Amino acid sequence: MTENNKPDDAISSNPSDQEQIPLMQRVLDNPFLLLVLGIAVPAVFYLIWGIIEITQIPIAD
Amino acid sequence: MAITPPSERIWWRQPIAKIELVWIIIAFTWGLIMFFMMIYWHGAGEQNLSNEAYQIKPQVFAQHAQDMIDEHQVRDESGFPVVHPPAGSDVYLIARLWQWWPILELEKDQSYRLHLSSMDWQHGFSLQPVNINVQVHPGYEMVVTIKPDRAGEYGVVCNEFCGIGHHMMVGKIYVVE
Amino acid sequence: MSSLVDYRTCPTTGLRVDRSAEKLIKANAVAAVVFLAIGGLFGLLVALTRWPAVHFLPADMFYLALTAHGLDVLLVWIIFFEMAVLYFASAILLNSRLAAPKVAWTGFGLMLVGALITNVAVLQGQSSVMFTSYVPMMAEPPFYLGLILFAVGALLGCGVFFGTLVIAKRDKTYDGSIPLVTFGALTAAIIAVFTIASGAIILIPTLLWSLGLVSHIDPLIYKTVWWAMGHSSQQINVSAHVAVWYAIAAMVFGAKPLSEKVSRTAFLMYILFLQLASAHHMLVEPGFSSEWKIFNTSYAMYLAVLGSMIHGMTVPGSIEAAQRARGLTKGLFEWLRKAPWGNPAFAGMFMSLVFFGFIGGISGVVMGTEQINLIMHNTLYVPGHFHGTVVAGTTLAFMAITYILVPLIFRRELVMRKLATWQPYVFGIGVAGISVFMMGAGTLGVARRHWDMTFADALLPFDYPAAAYLMMGLNGIFAVMAALGGLMYVVIVVGSVFFGKKLAEDEKPSYPEVPPASAAVSHYGSSETLRIPGTAFLVGIFFTAFVLYYFVNWKYLSEIWPLS
Numbered sequence: 001m002t003e004n005n006k007p008d009d010a011i012s013s014n015p016s017d018q019e020q021i022p023l024m025q026r027v028l029d030n031p032f033l034l035l036v037l038g039i040a041v042p043a044v045f046y047l048i049w050g051i052i053e054i055t056q057i058p059i060a061d
Numbered sequence: 062m063a064i065t066p067p068s069e070r071i072w073w074r075q076p077i078a079k080i081e082l083v084w085i086i087i088a089f090t091w092g093l094i095m096f097f098m099m100i101y102w103h104g105a106g107e108q109n110l111s112n113e114a115y116q117i118k119p120q121v122f123a124q125h126a127q128d129m130i131d132e133h134q135v136r137d138e139s140g141f142p143v144v145h146p147p148a149g150s151d152v153y154l155i156a157r158l159w160q161w162w163p164i165l166e167l168e169k170d171q172s173y174r175l176h177l178s179s180m181d182w183q184h185g186f187s188l189q190p191v192n193i194n195v196q197v198h199p200g201y202e203m204v205v206t207i208k209p210d211r212a213g214e215y216g217v218v219c220n221e222f223c224g225i226g227h228h229m230m231v232g233k234i235y236v237v238e
Numbered sequence: 239m240s241s242l243v244d245y246r247t248c249p250t251t252g253l254r255v256d257r258s259a260e261k262l263i264k265a266n267a268v269a270a271v272v273f274l275a276i277g278g279l280f281g282l283l284v285a286l287t288r289w290p291a292v293h294f295l296p297a298d299m300f301y302l303a304l305t306a307h308g309l310d311v312l313l314v315w316i317i318f319f320e321m322a323v324l325y326f327a328s329a330i331l332l333n334s335r336l337a338a339p340k341v342a343w344t345g346f347g348l349m350l351v352g353a354l355i356t357n358v359a360v361l362q363g364q365s366s367v368m369f370t371s372y373v374p375m376m377a378e379p380p381f382y383l384g385l386i387l388f389a390v391g392a393l394l395g396c397g398v399f400f401g402t403l404v405i406a407k408r409d410k411t412y413d414g415s416i417p418l419v420t421f422g423a424l425t426a427a428i429i430a431v432f433t434i435a436s437g438a439i440i441l442i443p444t445l446l447w448s449l450g451l452v453s454h455i456d457p458l459i460y461k462t463v464w465w466a467m468g469h470s471s472q473q474i475n476v477s478a479h480v481a482v483w484y485a486i487a488a489m490v491f492g493a494k495p496l497s498e499k500v501s502r503t504a505f506l507m508y509i510l511f512l513q514l515a516s517a518h519h520m521l522v523e524p525g526f527s528s529e530w531k532i533f534n535t536s537y538a539m540y541l542a543v544l545g546s547m548i549h550g551m552t553v554p555g556s557i558e559a560a561q562r563a564r565g566l567t568k569g570l571f572e573w574l575r576k577a578p579w580g581n582p583a584f585a586g587m588f589m590s591l592v593f594f595g596f597i598g599g600i601s602g603v604v605m606g607t608e609q610i611n612l613i614m615h616n617t618l619y620v621p622g623h624f625h626g627t628v629v630a631g632t633t634l635a636f637m638a639i640t641y642i643l644v645p646l647i648f649r650r651e652l653v654m655r656k657l658a659t660w661q662p663y664v665f666g667i668g669v670a671g672i673s674v675f676m677m678g679a680g681t682l683g684v685a686r687r688h689w690d691m692t693f694a695d696a697l698l699p700f701d702y703p704a705a706a707y708l709m710m711g712l713n714g715i716f717a718v719m720a721a722l723g724g725l726m727y728v729v730i731v732v733g734s735v736f737f738g739k740k741l742a743e744d745e746k747p748s749y750p751e752v753p754p755a756s757a758a759v760s761h762y763g764s765s766e767t768l769r770i771p772g773t774a775f776l777v778g779i780f781f782t783a784f785v786l787y788y789f790v791n792w793k794y795l796s797e798i799w800p801l802s
Contacts, residue, residue: 042513060115092540114524216700220685
């Protein structure tokens, strides 16, 4: 036991908390990951895809 | 409670009540039905946009319209030329502050390639009382193939705000037998 | 210890309240209500003008009033109130201090100054360009400048919210995961960041263009990016008001979410997909492929709608479970019949839930169907729809939670309780009427944002059917009712904040009744025995209405001219 122990280690050494938190719960508990996803999805599918389509509208002859 | 942290440290593994699960399945399935309905209508339905569009300069579009008017004008009404283009042809409708130009006279059950573009600001092509609504942009030309299936006199209302004269912007389309 | 932070302990909830967060909540809520009053007044003027028999304002004033109405209620009232919700859901519910109160005050100041600049620009008359300000129609530079300042201020507020989440986690002011309501607020904040970024991307060049520094803004690109702000800003509302539903269910009934997992996953669907619905506005524009339209307009196969349908069951379901555990088990609906209908927080919340689902929700999905949009785009159906979501849904929910927050945060007893009992009904039914009759007029083809449905000044005549005039008259009558409900709200809130009996530090407010936390009745593990037949029945009615209305509109569509 050193002073460098991270809080996470302290928690996992507690037997009552041994069970690992499921991946999806960890995702939902991570606001910044959700922030990135919440910006990336509409930016890619709505904005970027949409603007690419606009720029590819052919010029009339 | 919803205003306090979950009472269980690991809530992800809590079982879901059957009634909730049933509703989730129903709602998800309904979403799929609605999603595929749009795709289905592209094949089976008669009301779809072709999404055909071009970038065009307003003066070029105006010239196309003028050529059509010069060639096919049949009469004059309240200062608007009334144009009777041949069935199946390309017809042009100019949106500008605050007119739909010219008046089109179409034949029932014939197809026309309707070209729409604006000379200035955005306008809304709203064909009444059929209630067909599409957006008209400056700098872009949209092509929709229309097939009027009932004879009569139709109004073209502008339903995109385009300044102080917006409410005076009414055009007309005649459909004749 | 955080000795520099000034806390008090809430006598009702036992929560530790950071006084600087409390002050910010107050300031934002007050600013919100002021702009609701201003924007609501403009809305009344708009409705009176569209009432054919009254036709109140001249054309130029009508377009000015409509621009101001959209800005003040759709943006200013709601975002100010959302800032209050964000600070409440982070600092207060997490028992934490607020991160960087000075930044939050700077944000508040920017929002206030921005809102005032834009309002003055609109009132000067040269910026009647509607809320959407579609290029190449140009407003005066201050119009855009004010909006940009407002957006930057709101972004700072979101930053403070995220910062508070970090501090609370680091300081371990709570155990495990954040509360569901805070998670809903997080959803709103995430959508807000995307919204505000989109707004900045498009409004900054537009400001430069109006100053003559940029020569051209493409109208189609402007519109695409603008709606990433314009529509997403309404999705902030949806997330925030769903969080408010859960909060009121918890505070009034001690209700517990049926399943944290299900409710949080439903919010995740919002985070990922709700913002795609910005494409609802682009379905009849030139040049987009149907693939882009269908994927985006359906929120990626209606996954965000799935989220809403889940909340639509779990919120009333959690109330039913709580009520049944309290012994209200007779028949399908004893739990609902004996709900506190005289408590404006509950009445407003429940009407918000019902109207949002039946009026705003169903119409939104139908109108957002790629082809069906052809018979609705830019008709009055559109404002009919969003008055069902943003006003009957969001505004009514925000009004409802105010009745709880004024005693808890402003530490004043509510005044005029009889009036408060009636307020949600007057406002809610008024707004429901506005929505339904505008949708009716839209179905008959009546254009939105239009001063004169008789076309008296047009060179070529056109007449809408007589039924459309009836619809607009009814719309006017219900708008007056809604305005009255709005006035009641403002009077009660302002009256309580300034003249309500001051509560002592340790005194609990007497109204509206909020049960002690121990009343939390439904708990996990009950999923085997969970009985919510009343909710199941209500959800069944909703689903039937949804399916029928959806296919009726395909039938309408099939009757118009063939298009390809």
